[in-house]
Amino acid sequence: MIDFSIDESSSTGTLTLSGDLSIQFAATLKETLLDGISNADSMVINMEQVDRIDLSTVQLLCAAHRALKKANKKLVIAGGISKAVKETIAEAGFIGCMGDGDSSGLWTEERN
Numbered sequence: 001m002i003d004f005s006i007d008e009s010s011s012t013g014t015l016t017l018s019g020d021l022s023i024q025f026a027a028t029l030k031e032t033l034l035d036g037i038s039n040a041d042s043m044v045i046n047m048e049q050v051d052r053i054d055l056s057t058v059q060l061l062c063a064a065h066r067a068l069k070k071a072n073k074k075l076v077i078a079g080g081i082s083k084a085v086k087e088t089i090a091e092a093g094f095i096g097c098m099g100d101g102d103s104s105g106l107w108t109e110e111r112n
Contacts, residue, residue, distance in 0.1 A: 004032045006040050013040030018049035026056040033064040042074040047081050058094050065106040075106065 002025060003016040013036040021029070036043045045061070061075075068075045081089075089095060094106075 002028055002032055004036060006036070011039075011041040013043040014046065015043060016046045016049075018051075020052045021050060021057040022052075022054045023056045026060060029057065029060050033060060037064060037067050037071070037073075040073070042076070043068060044076055044078045046078045047085065048079040050082060050085055053085050053088055055088075055092050058089055058092055062094055062106055077106065 001016075001018045002021075004013060006013045015032065015036060017029075043064070065075045
């Protein structure tokens with residue numbers, strides 16, 4: 001499930017993800033992320049209820065992170081990430097999401 005809202009007073013978008021996120025949800029997630037990138041100064045993603053993700057979801061979230069960072073905006077993960085999701089991210093090689101030794105990667109403990 002994908003739920004997105006923008007708090008107009010703070011221009012913060014909140015994206016709540018839950019369940020199994022796979023390629024079937026990629027187009028919807030992409031459109032939602034593009035909306036957030038265009039209309040919010042920062043985005044908070046809550047993934048506490050995500051059971052599993054696939055590579056398409058990881059790639060979309062990392063691309064959104066890079067786009068927001070480039071626009072001097074923020075994207076942060078709120079709450080916890082399940083062990084299964086962390087394993088998928090690690091196995092896919094996305095721990096440092098931003099690459100080039102950037103410690104502010106989306107999946108690192110350092111929140112940007």
